[in-house]
Amino acid sequence: MEQASVTALWAALGMTAAAVLAYWAYAFGGWLSLRRLATPGQGEVTVAIWERFPEPLGRAGTWATWAALLAMLVSLAARWQASGRPPWANMWEFTAAFTGAIMLFYVLFERWYGQRALGAVVQPLVLALLAANVAFFPAEVRPLVPALQSKGILAAHVGVMVLAYAALSLSFAAAVLYLLQGGERRRFPRLPSPDLLDEIAFRSVAIGFPLLALGIALGAYWGNTAWGRYWGWDPKETSSLVTWLIYGVYLHLRGLRGWRGNRSAVLLVAAYGAVLFTYFAVNLVVAGLHSYAGV
Secondary structure: OOHHHHHHHHHHHHHHHHHHHHHHHHHHHHEEEEEEEEOOEEEEEEEEEEEEOHHHHHHHHHHHHHHHHHHHHHHHHHHHHHHOOOOOOOOOHHHHHHHHHHHHHHHHHHHHOOOOHHHHHHHHHHHHHHHHHHHHOOOOOOOOOOOOOOOOOHHHHHHHHHHHHHHHHHHHHHHHHHHHHHHHHOOOOOOOHHHHHHHHHHOOOOOOOOHHHHHHHHHHHHHHHHOOOOOOOOOOHHEEEEEEEEHHHHHHHHHHOOOHHHHHHHHHHHHHHHHHHHHHHHHHHHHHHHHHOOO
């Protein structure tokens, strides 16, 4: 089952790459077409017209995303069967669960809002995470240190953090598309409107923010069991709290100060930088109580 988990993850990576190509072609791609047009008094003239790739490419991206999500669920189920525990106890497993959760939130948001172009950022992010996973993190099922062998609160803590970071990934994607779109200038006709991108970003933070708070609280509760204290300003604890506070600032500025547009988008991109720092750097570079879960 361990090898089946790895094989399924590779299948998910391949389908994600196909989804990236389809979504990018759908959202940004096209070709120049030369046409002869009749003009009053000047006869026919040749003009170059930018033709967009057809709509079915967007549907192809959606189907490839669903296939990648299914492969990732198979990978996680096989991993669970092989290890006898929830499959998010090390970086390989956490990244697999993280990417699966991102795709799950994405397909739900795509269905909710009817906007496939969001996949032009979401799926490249998923592809980069999966590529990092197979390149840098060992896939072998290894025995856990005693502190990580809890299957109750610890599993819930990590699972909720996975969902929180996945939801916040959608806000990052919407913010990037907002900046690419150029606000009201609408550089790319197939991207959602600026107002809709702003709403998608807000809705995803509205989901991820309380989940992140719950995940931190569960971690504190488990920390008291494992280490005899609820909070110790460990680098992971501190970084998670700072990330939560940044998103709290975003919600405050948006709700009470009316922040919209480029300022909100830039803040969300920076906030997601804090997510990635907490996810990668604190686990792999900074020494702390969470470091043993690095790989």
